[in-house]
Amino acid sequence: xxxxEKRYSxxxxxxxxxxxxxxxxxxxxxxxxxxxxxxxxADEQPKLPADFPKLSDRSRAEVEERxxxxxxxxxxxxxxxxxxxxxxxSFLAQPPLDHLREYAVxxxxxxxxxxxxxxDREKKPPKPAAAPVAAAKKP
Amino acid sequence: xxxxxxxxxxxxxLAKRIEAKKLSSAxxxxxxxxxxxxxxxxxxxxxxxxxxxxxxxxEAADKEIRRGHYRGPLHGIPYAAKDLLAVKGxxxxxxxKPYANQVxxxxxxxxxxxxxxxxxxxxxxxxxxxxxxxxxxxxxxSLQGAAKNPWDTxxxxxxxxxxxxxxxxxxxxxxxxxxxxxxxxVCPAAFCGVSGLRPxxxxxxxxxxxxxxxxxxxxxxxxxxxxxxxxxxxxxxxxDFNDRSTLPIDKAAFTYSASLELGAKxxxxxxxxxxxxxxxxxxxxxxxxxxxxVRTHFPGTRSAALPEGPWEDAGSVIIGIExxxxxxxxxxxxxxxxxxxxxxxxxxxxxxxISGPDYVRALQVRDILQRxxxxxxxxxxxxxxxxxxxxxIPLETNLETDLVFPDPxxxxxxxxxxxxxxxxxxxxxxxxxxxxxxxxxxGNDIAVIRAARTFQQYTDWHRRKPKLV
Numbered sequence: 286x287x288x289x290e291k292r293y294s295x296x297x298x299x300x301x302x303x304x305x306x307x308x309x310x311x312x313x314x315x316x317x318x319x320x321x322x323x324x325x326x327a328d329e330q331p332k333l334p335a336d337f338p339k340l341s342d343r344s345r346a347e348v349e350e351r352x353x354x355x356x357x358x359x360x361x362x363x364x365x366x367x368x369x370x371x372x373x374x375s376f377l378a379q380p381p382l383d384h385l386r387e388y389a390v391x392x393x394x395x396x397x398x399x400x401x402x403x404x405d406r407e408k409k410p411p412k413p414a415a416a417p418v419a420a421a422k423k424p
Numbered sequence: 425x426x427x428x429x430x431x432x433x434x435x436x437x438l439a440k441r442i443e444a445k446k447l448s449s450a451x452x453x454x455x456x457x458x459x460x461x462x463x464x465x466x467x468x469x470x471x472x473x474x475x476x477x478x479x480x481x482x483e484a485a486d487k488e489i490r491r492g493h494y495r496g497p498l499h500g501i502p503y504a505a506k507d508l509l510a511v512k513g514x515x516x517x518x519x520x521k522p523y524a525n526q527v528x529x530x531x532x533x534x535x536x537x538x539x540x541x542x543x544x545x546x547x548x549x550x551x552x553x554x555x556x557x558x559x560x561x562x563x564x565x566s567l568q569g570a571a572k573n574p575w576d577t578x579x580x581x582x583x584x585x586x587x588x589x590x591x592x593x594x595x596x597x598x599x600x601x602x603x604x605x606x607x608x609x610v611c612p613a614a615f616c617g618v619s620g621l622r623p624x625x626x627x628x629x630x631x632x633x634x635x636x637x638x639x640x641x642x643x644x645x646x647x648x649x650x651x652x653x654x655x656x657x658x659x660x661x662x663x664d665f666n667d668r669s670t671l672p673i674d675k676a677a678f679t680y681s682a683s684l685e686l687g688a689k690x691x692x693x694x695x696x697x698x699x700x701x702x703x704x705x706x707x708x709x710x711x712x713x714x715x716x717x718v719r720t721h722f723p724g725t726r727s728a729a730l731p732e733g734p735w736e737d738a739g740s741v742i743i744g745i746e747x748x749x750x751x752x753x754x755x756x757x758x759x760x761x762x763x764x765x766x767x768x769x770x771x772x773x774x775x776x777x778i779s780g781p782d783y784v785r786a787l788q789v790r791d792i793l794q795r796x797x798x799x800x801x802x803x804x805x806x807x808x809x810x811x812x813x814x815x816x817i818p819l820e821t822n823l824e825t826d827l828v829f830p831d832p833x834x835x836x837x838x839x840x841x842x843x844x845x846x847x848x849x850x851x852x853x854x855x856x857x858x859x860x861x862x863x864x865x866x867g868n869d870i871a872v873i874r875a876a877r878t879f880q881q882y883t884d885w886h887r888r889k890p891k892l893v
Contacts (some may be wrong), residue, residue, distance in 0.1 A: 329790045334828075349573035351774070351777045354777060355773045355774065355776075355777065358773075359773055362758050362761065363770070367769070367770050370766070370767075370770060371770055371773060371774065374770070374771060374774045375774060375777075378774050378777070378778075380737075381734070381736070381737035381740055381741060382737075382741070382778075382782055383739050383781060384580060384734040384737045385734050385738060385741060385785050385786055386782070386785065387734075388733065388734050388785075388789055390785060390788045390789065390792070393555070394788045394791060394792065395788070395791055395793055396784050396787030396790070397787050397791035398639065398784075398787045399790075409771060
């Protein structure tokens with residue numbers, strides 16, 4: 286098994302095209318290793334896949350931050366179950382971001398995003414220059 | 425009385441009969457409408473039938489043909505359009521409750537193009553809500569409920585072009601229009617035993633289509649054969665001033681004639697060794713046999729490998745953030761909770777949290793991937809893999825927990841906007857279809873059509889019919 290296969294050992298099928306967190310590469314590891322040791326009580330720990338990767342402290346903090354930001358903005362509209370599910374989704378969102386950030390990209394690597402500038406003006410004939418008129422006034 | 429055997433004919437055959445005036449579009453349309461009214465609800469295939477439009481267009485087609493004005497192979501041919509394409513005056517629900525009463529006062533460019541060819545609109549095909557843009561856990565994530573597979577109505581058709589797959593497989597129309605952001609044409613084609621073309625990004629205008637992911641959404645046909653897909657594709661492809669993402673005129677347009685293939689250079693085929701980590705036993709058996717067909721008819725076929733990298737992560741981040749942007753108002757207004765699926769009700773909140781730098785990083789990764797794939801296509805014209813590693817799944821499957829596997833080819837193909845064509849290549853012991861896909865460099869849609877068409881010349885899987893009574 287290649288390194289890549291290990292990293293992509295499990296992947297969500299239907300959600301991959303919808304929720305970025307669902308395409309999380311769930312690397313070999315244990316659920317226990319992946320669950321944060323701070324921020325959530327034992328009864329509130331989200332149910333993560335058995336092979337969810339162990340997150341760094343920084344990533345765990347980011348998960349917490351993400352979850353809190355959602356609760357702050359939308360919490361009053363959410364049920365307890367939805368809040369708990371969002372916690373789980375906040376975790377699942379992290380590995381793809383970590384993998385992307387790990388991938389070597391140089392400052393000069395341009396993003397595959399382009400804007401087609403409007404070229405309509407270029408199609409119009411240029412306005413006649415005023416210079417000949419001015420020149421005609423000259424003796 | 426038009427029998428089922430006629431309704432299952434490919435467009436190419438129906439067109440010959442219509443042109444020769446041996447079959448009227450009105451009769452054909454009525455037969456498809458009758459069948460759609462009878463079987464459509466059983467399959468949850470349609471969002472809405474449009475019999476008035478269909479009857480009017482079919483009668484107009486017959487009238488023109490009688491006068492000697494035959495427009496071409498789609499003239500008088502009935503079809504269905506995924507319910508995210510605007511049709512003037514007809515509800516366009518995007519498969520979602522918050523948009524249940526949405527009506528546009530114009531036609532999507534694809535609908536307009538098909539109208540100009542003389543094709544007959546039977547109705548709007550059911551779909552997964554918002555094309556799965558907010559995520560979904562169950563096949564039932566649709567205003568119409570789970571689309572049922574004509575090969576086994578206890579199984580799903582796959583999404584998000586779920587109704588389009590059911591309609592073509594059940595012979596409720598001659599072809600259907602679907603869309604793909606990641607897997608939504610290829611998977612229904614594979615699960616439903618039909619042919620599905622995901623064209624190069626930018627060749628088909630998305631004007632009038634629901635946007636999920638601006639840089640990844642594509643529109644394409646599902647039909648009975650690769651040649652049928654080519655015929656429809658040639659009708660809908662082209663630059664559109666209303667869609668700035670379409671390619672320039674000379675790059676977007678597509679003209680197809682089977683004779684184009686005569687004298688063409690032999691295709692260099694690569695059989696992918698790492699598209700799927702593991703195939704289901706039945707899929708492996710069928711795909712192995714299909715590989716033999718490919719090797720036999722494409723001399724010089726070799727093994728090929730996809731480049732490794734975080735392609736799925738990049739694709740997911742791009743779709744996530746673009747989807748959150750496309751449905752920002754829905755998410756922020758709280759109306760997203762009106763969606764059917766429990767995952768769809770909340771996943772947008774998470775996607776909204778993706779940062780700008782992470783999005784740009786994903787786009788940088790996409791650029792690197794594009795260069796790697798360009799190198800791969802210097803060696804191969806077409807790369808080949810099983811369309812899916814499994815056959816159709818039960819309707820009640822929890823997609824989130826019970827259906828997980830890596831899909832680097834789906835990520836690569838959609839991130840880079842590459843064309844692919846999925847065609848049937850066998851069946852499981854339970855009679856469920858299995859698919860094989862042919863994928864090529866961006867812009868080389870003709871190569872995937874040639875490869876799939878050649879495959880279908882030496883196989884008959886695409887001619888099999890489900891037993892729907």
